[in-house]
Amino acid sequence: MTSRWMRIVAPLMLLLLLLGAWELFVRWFDVQPFILPAPSQVLVAFVANFTMLVRHGAVTFSEITLGLLLGGVGGILLAVVVFYSPILDKALYPLIIGSQMIPVFAIAPILIVWMGYGLWPKVTVAALISFFPLVVNVSDGLREPTEGAVDLFRSLGATRAQIFWKLRLPASLPTLFSGLKVSATLAVVGATIGEWVGSHEGLGYLMLQSNARMRMSLVFAAILMLAVLGLLLFGALRIIERRVLHWRARKVESREVSR
Numbered sequence: 001m002t003s004r005w006m007r008i009v010a011p012l013m014l015l016l017l018l019l020g021a022w023e024l025f026v027r028w029f030d031v032q033p034f035i036l037p038a039p040s041q042v043l044v045a046f047v048a049n050f051t052m053l054v055r056h057g058a059v060t061f062s063e064i065t066l067g068l069l070l071g072g073v074g075g076i077l078l079a080v081v082v083f084y085s086p087i088l089d090k091a092l093y094p095l096i097i098g099s100q101m102i103p104v105f106a107i108a109p110i111l112i113v114w115m116g117y118g119l120w121p122k123v124t125v126a127a128l129i130s131f132f133p134l135v136v137n138v139s140d141g142l143r144e145p146t147e148g149a150v151d152l153f154r155s156l157g158a159t160r161a162q163i164f165w166k167l168r169l170p171a172s173l174p175t176l177f178s179g180l181k182v183s184a185t186l187a188v189v190g191a192t193i194g195e196w197v198g199s200h201e202g203l204g205y206l207m208l209q210s211n212a213r214m215r216m217s218l219v220f221a222a223i224l225m226l227a228v229l230g231l232l233l234f235g236a237l238r239i240i241e242r243r244v245l246h247w248r249a250r251k252v253e254s255r256e257v258s259r
Contacts, residue, residue, distance in 0.1 A: 037217040045217035046224055052206070053225045059202040061229050063119060063191040067126020068184055068233075074127065075134030075183070076176070080164075082135070083142045100132050104193050112198035122194030122202070129190035130183035137179030141172025177241040184237055188230040203229075 019039045025031070026038040033041055046053065078096070082089040104125060111121040145167050153163050195204025203222045210218040 034214040034216050037220055041217045042220040042224065045215075046221040049218060049221060053203070053221060056201060056203050056206045056222070057225045057229055060191055060195065060204065060226065061233075063122040063126055063194065063202065064184075064187045064229065064233065066119075066123045067191055068130055068180075068187040070123060071127035071129075071131035071183060071187065072134055072180060075131035075179070076138050078131070079135045079138035079142065083139050096132065096135055099128075104129055104190060105197070108194050108197040111194070117198050117200060121197075122191050122199065125194035126187040126190035129193075130187040133182040133186070134176070134179040137175040137182075138172055141175035142168045144168075144171040144175070173245055177237065177245065181234055181237050181241075184233045185230060188226065188233075192226065 023038050023040060026036060031038075037045075078092070082092055107128065108121070108125050111124050115121040115124070149167060150163060153167055158166070191202070192204040192207075195202040196208055199205040203226050207219050207222045210216070210222065
């Protein structure tokens with residue numbers, strides 16, 4: 001129980017310390033709000049514009065979740081394909097890695113031209129930036145079972161499909177969820193970049209418009225809302241992970257108690 005509380009209290013105390021230092025810095029050096037607003041000013045802007053932030057946040061959150069879903073399904077399927085096909089592994093893996101070297105800012109304007117200013121360019125950017133961790137993690141996870149375990153299944157008459165569903169896929173779930181949590185944070189970045197490049201709604205759009213009007217407190221309020229959405233998505237994935245991998249969660253808790 002103590003370790004659980006420490007996981008909550010320690011980050012919260014550090015956050016409060018950083019916010020206090022930020023507030024003191026702004027007050028002490030009399031920094032103008034259009035350069036760097038104090039946390040108290042950001043909070044006032046957050047509360048005053050809460051309805052607008054929620055409206056734009058709903059748009060961004062839909063882009064994030066759809067992008068993560070699209071990138072997740074694509075990444076998992078691609079990982080399975082490259083795992084079972086050595087030829088495609090050698091052919092596709094360098095291309096997959098090379099695709100991650102291309103800046104997202106270079107791709108987003110092209111997608112805007114092809115797809116317009118609607119929802120799908122932002123979803124596509126989020127999917128493109130979030131699928132890579134899943135390809136790597138799931139393909140590594142599928143290799144987790146030892147040859148002895150695979151041979152045991154084969155000796156019992158298991159087919160290739162049965163080995164996948166009953167051995168390889170369950171073994172890959174821990175790395176799959178690790179990849180999903182990384183991809184969730186990247187999907188937030190991808191959706192925001194897509195809104196920066198071309199959009200008429202969403203938190204990224206709101207940040208650009210507020211920045212152009214020198215309303216930095218609203219810019220930081222939009223960033224705060226974006227962080228809240230990211231944390232909610234990350235937390236939801238953590239809860240699902242603990243439900244699916246309940247045996248692993250108990251093992252981790254027992255290790256923490258023994259420290």
